[in-house]
Amino acid sequence: MIISIASGKGGTGKTSLAVNLALSLPGQIQLLDCDVDEPNVHTLLSMKNEQVKPVYTLVPEIDEQKCNQSKNCVNFCPNHAIFVGKKGINFFPELCYGCGGCILSCPNQAIKEGKRQLGVTHRGVANHGVEVVYGNLNIGEPLAVPVIKAVKEQASPNNEVTVIIDCPPGVSCPMVESVHGSDYCVLVTEPTPFGLHDLQLAVDTIRQLKIPIGVVVNRSGIGDRQVYSYCKSEQIPILLEIPHSRKIAELFAEGIPFVTKMPEWKSQFETLFQMIQERYGR
Amino acid sequence: MKICVTAQGPTLEAPIDPRFGRCANFIFIDPDTMKFEAIPNPGSMASGGAGIQASQFIVDRGANVVLTGHVGPNAYNALNAGGVTVYVGISGSVSDAVNQFKAGSLQSVSSPTAPAHMGMGGGRGRGRGQGRGRGS
Numbered sequence: 385m386i387i388s389i390a391s392g393k394g395g396t397g398k399t400s401l402a403v404n405l406a407l408s409l410p411g412q413i414q415l416l417d418c419d420v421d422e423p424n425v426h427t428l429l430s431m432k433n434e435q436v437k438p439v440y441t442l443v444p445e446i447d448e449q450k451c452n453q454s455k456n457c458v459n460f461c462p463n464h465a466i467f468v469g470k471k472g473i474n475f476f477p478e479l480c481y482g483c484g485g486c487i488l489s490c491p492n493q494a495i496k497e498g499k500r501q502l503g504v505t506h507r508g509v510a511n512h513g514v515e516v517v518y519g520n521l522n523i524g525e526p527l528a529v530p531v532i533k534a535v536k537e538q539a540s541p542n543n544e545v546t547v548i549i550d551c552p553p554g555v556s557c558p559m560v561e562s563v564h565g566s567d568y569c570v571l572v573t574e575p576t577p578f579g580l581h582d583l584q585l586a587v588d589t590i591r592q593l594k595i596p597i598g599v600v601v602n603r604s605g606i607g608d609r610q611v612y613s614y615c616k617s618e619q620i621p622i623l624l625e626i627p628h629s630r631k632i633a634e635l636f637a638e639g640i641p642f643v644t645k646m647p648e649w650k651s652q653f654e655t656l657f658q659m660i661q662e663r664y665g666r
Numbered sequence: 667m668k669i670c671v672t673a674q675g676p677t678l679e680a681p682i683d684p685r686f687g688r689c690a691n692f693i694f695i696d697p698d699t700m701k702f703e704a705i706p707n708p709g710s711m712a713s714g715g716a717g718i719q720a721s722q723f724i725v726d727r728g729a730n731v732v733l734t735g736h737v738g739p740n741a742y743n744a745l746n747a748g749g750v751t752v753y754v755g756i757s758g759s760v761s762d763a764v765n766q767f768k769a770g771s772l773q774s775v776s777s778p779t780a781p782a783h784m785g786m787g788g789g790r791g792r793g794r795g796q797g798r799g800r801g802s
Contacts, residue, residue, distance in 0.1 A: 455722075455726070458722055463714055463715050464709070464712065464714070464715025464716070464718040464719040464722070465715060465718070466718075467718050467721055467722055467743075467744035467747060467748070468722070469721075469722075469725050469744065469747035469748030469749060470725070470747075470748060470749045471746070471747050471748065471749045472747040473747065474718075474743050474744050474747045476715070476718060476740055479714055479715045479718070479740075
C-alpha cells in the first residue's frame with residue numbers, strides 16, 4: 385500500500401515520521417522523498433549503490449526561418465512563454481510547463497520537441513534494506529512537479545511493498561502531485577494555532593482528492609488543545625502523538641532517526657501502520 | 667508612429683500606470699494628431715507572463731514606442747524583439763508624457779528597470795526594497 389506523509393505547515397516532522405516509520409515496519413519498504421526542493425530523507429539514512437537519472441521537461445525548439453508569424457503558438461500558450469516580434473522570437477523557459485501545445489498549433493512545423501533538464505532522481509538502498517528514491521530540483525528551477533512525477537514513477541508496482549511518500553509542505557501543486565494516488569494520507573501537525581491553521585488547509589485539500597486522512601501530532605505538550613478539538617469535530621483520527629522531547633530533537637539534529645536509539649518507539653510505529661493497513665490496505 | 671502609454675484610466679488626463687505588464691489600460695496615441703484609442707489591458711490579472719503578454723498585445727497593435735513606469739526583464743526582452751523603444755520612469759498624465767516625448771526630453775532605456783514580478787499585488791515575488799544608505 386502507499387502511505388503519504390504530508391502537512392500544510394513546514395517543519396512539523398514529516399521527514400522524521402516518514403524515516404522512523406520506514407525503519408520500524410516489517411517487510412519490504414520503499415521510501416520516496418518528493419520534497420524535491422529540499423530533499424532530506426537521505427541525510428538521515430546512509431545510502432548505497434546510488435543511481436542518478438536526469439529529469440527533463442519538454443520545451444519548444446523554434447526555427448525562426450520557418451516561422452510565418454501566424455502567432456498560433458502565442459495564442460495557444462496559456463503561460464505566455466512565447467513572444468513573436470518583428471525582430472525575433474523569444475522563448476521564456478521558466479514560464480513553460482512543457483505541454484507541447486505550441487508544437488501542435490504551428491501551421492508551418494517551425495517548432496520541434498526539445499528538452500530542458502529540471503533536476504535528477506537518486507535511487508539507492510539505505511539502512512535496514514529500505515529502498516530510497518529522492519528527487520533533487522535544480523537550484524532556481526520553479527517546475528517541481530515533473531521531478532516529483534519522476535520519483536513516483538519509480539514506486540514499486542508490487543502490492544507487497546509498503547511505499548511511504550515524504551511530501552513537500554504546503555497545499556499547492558507539488559503537495560497534491562505527491563499525495564495523489566496514495567491509499568492513505570497521514571497529516572503531521574504541531575498542536576499550535578499555526579499548526580491548526582495549516583492542518584485545516586491540508587485536510588480541505590486531501591479531502592478533494594478523496595484520500596482517507598489521519599493525524600499525527602508532533603511535539604505534543606506545547607501549544608493548546610485546538611488541534612484535538614478540530615480533529616474530534618471533523619472525525620479525523622489522531623493516530624499517534626510524539627512528545628516535545630529534547631532527546632528526539634538532539635538525535636534529529638545529529639541526523640539520527642530517533643527509533644534507532646529509542647527502540648521502544650518501534651512498536652508504536654508498527655501499531656500506527658497496522659491501524660492504517662487493516663482499514664485501508666490493498 | 668504609434669505610441670503606447672500605460673495609464674490608470676482610459677483618457678489623456680489619466681495618470682500614468684507605473685506597471686507595464688499589469689497596468690490598467692493601454693492608450694495608443696498618434697503624437698502628431700493626438701488621436702488616441704484606450705484599451706483595457708487583457709492581462710492585468712494574469713497569473714504569470716503578464717509582461718510578455720502585454721508586449722505581444724501592443725506589438726501586434728503596431729506600437730513603436732512605450733511610455734511607462736518600469737519594465738521587468740521578460741517584458742524588456744520581448745519589447746526589444748518586437749522593435750519597440752522603451753521609455754521608463756515617467757509620471758504625470760498621459761498627455762504630459764506624450765508632450766515630453768515630443769519635446770525630446772525622455773531617455774530610452776537599454777536594460778530592464780524592475781525585478782521580475784514587480785507589479786504583482788501582495789505575497790511572493792514583490793520587488794526588493796532599496797538599501798538605505800547611512801550618512802557619514
